[in-house]
Amino acid sequence: MKALIVHAHPEPQSFTTSMKDTARRVLEAQGYDTVVSDLYAQQFNPVASASDFGSRKRDDYLVYALEQRNGFETSSLAPDIAEEVDKLLAADLLVLNFPFYWFSMPAILKGWIDRVFLSGPLYGGVRFYDKGGLRGRKAFVTATLGGRPHMFGPKAIHGEINDMLRHLLRGTLGYVGYDVLEPFYAYHVPYLPEDERRKIMDDFETALRGLDTRPALSFPSLDNFDGELFPLDHLAVAK
Amino acid sequence: MKALIVHAHPEPQSFTTSMKDTARRVLEAQGYDTVVSDLYAQQFNPVASASDFGSRKRDDYLVYALEQRNGFETSSLAPDIAEEVDKLLAADLLVLNFPFYWFSMPAILKGWIDRVFLSGPLYGGVRFYDKGGLRGRKAFVTATLGGRPHMFGPKAIHGEINDMLRHLLRGTLGYVGYDVLEPFYAYHVPYLPEDERRKIMDDFETALRGLDTRPALSFPSLDNFDGELFPLDHLAVAK
Numbered sequence: 003m004k005a006l007i008v009h010a011h012p013e014p015q016s017f018t019t020s021m022k023d024t025a026r027r028v029l030e031a032q033g034y035d036t037v038v039s040d041l042y043a044q045q046f047n048p049v050a051s052a053s054d055f056g057s058r059k060r061d062d063y064l065v066y067a068l069e070q071r072n073g074f075e076t077s078s079l080a081p082d083i084a085e086e087v088d089k090l091l092a093a094d095l096l097v098l099n100f101p102f103y104w105f106s107m108p109a110i111l112k113g114w115i116d117r118v119f120l121s122g123p124l125y126g127g128v129r130f131y132d133k134g135g136l137r138g139r140k141a142f143v144t145a146t147l148g149g150r151p152h153m154f155g156p157k158a159i160h161g162e163i164n165d166m167l168r169h170l171l172r173g174t175l176g177y178v179g180y181d182v183l184e185p186f187y188a189y190h191v192p193y194l195p196e197d198e199r200r201k202i203m204d205d206f207e208t209a210l211r212g213l214d215t216r217p218a219l220s221f222p223s224l225d226n227f228d229g230e231l232f233p234l235d236h237l238a239v240a241k
Numbered sequence: 242m243k244a245l246i247v248h249a250h251p252e253p254q255s256f257t258t259s260m261k262d263t264a265r266r267v268l269e270a271q272g273y274d275t276v277v278s279d280l281y282a283q284q285f286n287p288v289a290s291a292s293d294f295g296s297r298k299r300d301d302y303l304v305y306a307l308e309q310r311n312g313f314e315t316s317s318l319a320p321d322i323a324e325e326v327d328k329l330l331a332a333d334l335l336v337l338n339f340p341f342y343w344f345s346m347p348a349i350l351k352g353w354i355d356r357v358f359l360s361g362p363l364y365g366g367v368r369f370y371d372k373g374g375l376r377g378r379k380a381f382v383t384a385t386l387g388g389r390p391h392m393f394g395p396k397a398i399h400g401e402i403n404d405m406l407r408h409l410l411r412g413t414l415g416y417v418g419y420d421v422l423e424p425f426y427a428y429h430v431p432y433l434p435e436d437e438r439r440k441i442m443d444d445f446e447t448a449l450r451g452l453d454t455r456p457a458l459s460f461p462s463l464d465n466f467d468g469e470l471f472p473l474d475h476l477a478v479a480k
Contacts, residue, residue, distance in 0.1 A: 104408065109287040116347060158472065
């Protein structure tokens with residue numbers, strides 16, 4: 003089994019960076035062949051642009067998804083993208099490890115998705131959700147944040163935490179077919195004393211050892227929609 | 242009244258780019274003093290990092306929000322950030338205009354938020370939502386996407402479209418205090434014939450002329466939570 007850990011934190015001494023190291027160690031101890039993309043260390047360019055394509059299908063007008071498909075088919079993607087695509091397509095397990103920036107990912111990780119999650123091999127037409135290109139694989143979001151657990155939940159100030167990450171959990175990882183495991187959230191990290199941080203890291207290790215049985219989030223099945231994506235039976239649609 | 246339009250599309254001939262031009266023209270015709278940040282044209286750097294700060298509060302360890310506050314107070318933010326902060330703080334109306342990339346913004350715009358939405362003047366401690374630093378101002382999200390209207394809604398394949406953008410509408414714009422106007426979504430744009438695109442642009446003009454009475458989304462009030470952000474009365478909490 004192969005794992006890809008994509009890590010995005012600008013401070014090498016941070017707790018989030020330690021989580022990346024813990025994830026690598028624990029996954030390797032479980033027999034995963036593990037690769038890390040440390041986006042800040044790589045100085046990864048997150049800006050999707052025309053220069054991502056060595057040869058263009060249409061030179062006069064950029065349709066990014068069209069050029070992604072063409073670039074993949076003709077092996078003419080920019081080398082920094084092609085390298086990440088190879089890692090992604092080889093991985094049975096994808097771990098995204100990052101600090102919350104505005105209830106989402108830091109831009110460097112958002113741009114990794116924009117540029118590496120290719121139209122074509124990952125999705126296209128009605129190949130998404132449970133028909134997505136990466137179905138059968140697992141994705142695990144592991145994130146740190148300043149907020150405390152009581153700030154999230156049905157009656158809490160920010161509502162459900164997974165709802166804030168819906169664009170990532172469902173709209174991105176679920177969309178391309180992953181089994182999206184229940185995320186691991188390290189709450190309030192910047193404000194915690196050392197012993198409480200250590201407790202969170204222990205919980206994280208336990209979570210990493212239990213990935214085989216960790217519950218996955220549920221998303222709609224395309225079987226419940228027609229070819230134009232109108233619902234066949236609204237009762238069968240996942241919330 | 243001043244407006245800032247932040248635009249993020251890599252193709253200058255795109256419909257999204259035309260929307261930016263329409264927004265500028267219509268807002269100016271209504272008397273707005275209008276400034277545009279065209280992030281691709283500016284080659285805006287979206288990666289939050291230590292080099293965003295001319296002088297550091299802590300040289301040994303990067304706490305990004307801490308350095309934002311210090312950088313703002315001591316006028317030592319990187320010039321490209323300081324310029325955007327000045328535009329943002331001058332604007333009564335913020336328009337974010339972009340194509341959907343993974344049910345969210347392109348990374349170049351996400352990074353504009355990461356770097357320009359400063360801890361300190363925009364939020365801090367329990368100054369957020371209706372106590373946020375930009376309360377009393379308006380924000381308007383105007384976006385294009387490939388999906389069709391029937392793909393969004395309570396029984397639809399992707400659920401509610403505003404729920405996908407929750408991290409932006411509530412977790413970012415609402416968080417810093419904006420009145421977040423109901424977004425304008427231009428559906429299915431890449432696949433539409435010219436007459437249908439023109440109809441959407443007409444609807445967009447109408448929307449821009451009606452901003453004064455356009456409904457705003459509702460978010461929680463901090464008045465319903467205590468100083469530690471526990472709910473005072475769960476019945477009063479917005480969904």
